[in-house]
Amino acid sequence: MNYFGLLLLFHVASSVKHSLRYFLTATYGVEDFPEFVGAATVDEFQVGYCDSNIKTAKPKQDWMRKLIERNPEHLEWYSQKCLGSQHVFRANIDDLKQRLNLTEGPYILQRMNGCEWDDETGEITGFNQYGYNGEDFLALDLKTLTWTAPKPQAVLTKLIWDAKKARLEHNKNYYIYKCPDWLKNYIRHGKSFLQRTESPSISLLQKTPSSVVSCHATGFFPDRAEMFWRKDGEQIHEDVEKGEILLNNDGTFQMSVELNVSSVPPESWKRYDCVFQLSGVGDDIKITLDKSAIRTNWVYSPEFPAAPVAGIVGGFLLILLLVIAVVVLRTKKSTDEEKQYSGFQLVMERIKR
Structure with a gap:
């Protein structure tokens, strides 16, 4: 209800x-x-x-x-x-x-x-x-x-x-x-x-380079707040999705507003900023869209392109599989001659099951 x-x-x-x-x-x-x-x-x-x-x-x-x-x-x-x-x-x-x-x-x-x-x-x-x-x-x-x-x-x-x-x-x-x-x-x-007021901490978050950029504010009070993205100082609504205001365990609040940056060229990122406004507080809190300011779990290393690294790893795994196959064949042959299972073979049988 x-x-x-x-x-x-x-x-x-x-x-x-x-x-x-x-x-x-x-x-x-x-x-x-x-x-x-x-x-x-x-x-x-x-x-x-x-x-x-x-x-x-x-x-x-x-x-x-x-x-x-x-x-x-x-x-x-x-x-x-x-x-x-x-x-x-x-x-x-x-x-x-x-x-x-x-x-x-x-x-x-x-x-x-x-x-x-x-x-x-x-x-x-x-x-x-x-x-x-x-x-x-x-x-x-x-x-x-x-x-x-x-x-x-x-x-x-x-x-x-x-x-x-x-x-x-x-x-x-x-x-x-x-x-x-x-x-x-x-x-x-x-x-x-x-009637107290508490300003939030604001972060830019992104899961992967192709994901939306989330502007996240947490720790603010009261919940009478507004948050939005701007381009060249003007509020925008296209490619923007606003989340609900949520209650934190300590009685403060959090909210997020996402920006789809898939169509934004890198040279234009700094034309965008995220703005947070809190009732009773005169000054806005702003953060500019900047790759260096984004927090993410994704790890990127420009010295090692993804495709060559994937090829090296794939080649190593292939060699490793060939070595294992040779060991298994030799062990199986020994087993047929001696008609008994070694501890290593028991482990291999369990893996096969």
Whole structure:
């Protein structure tokens, strides 16, 4: 399920959207996995976690731990929500099994809910979306206070939930008021972590002389970044393929953009450069396309052309095979005369098998 897309903000002046999201997953018939798992993220960073095994909520960032220490009732609220959501989701799975006439598992019910806040415009967006067995199932429209059903199987549940007016009003109040207040509070306390900037290290990579040249940036933060190839100072799109922004184990990010150099003559390479831009950082990072700057595992030695080397190696192997054949024939003859196997022959027999 594609609940949310990657937000890219370039280093030109622009506002920043902050987000508070909760991910809840209930399972039935899934081995080696908790029956219920909950996680909270702020600006895509996990700040809290709970599941049906540990039966409590736990902060996942140092700044969130400090916030919880000053407000222990906050952690208690999350722990109670975790326990309560587990029971509600279990009942929802049972109801859906009956409504959809399902007899075989496993069953997975997921919810992604929360809010976004634009720190420049003040715009607030709330959302509450459900998925069932890996497919979008229901989504709340806060403007009309009704549920939308992308699949016919969800229509009956939509009608039942639309009739619960008190629950819909509670949803509206939470996503328009309470959730944004909590999000702004989290942003204030986690500002040094969430709004830091880290510049990447950039390398040019190429597998072989005929491969594409990849411009690879790693170790940057946040993920609001852009990367592209230029020719003579102008951004190009032809023969260029951009990869996704990926998360590193240390919480920073990496990305690559490839350039097909098969049609670029050697004398024109320095007309190309790779540019990296990071939101919040004024200066671009640039690296010029240069053979001497490329990192590769391919070994090239101009003193020994490939074809002559291949011929020498081939000739040596042929001679080696002839020597082995003579030794084998002589050994076989000795064996026929003596009617017994030597240790060397046993090895040769095993090789033949």
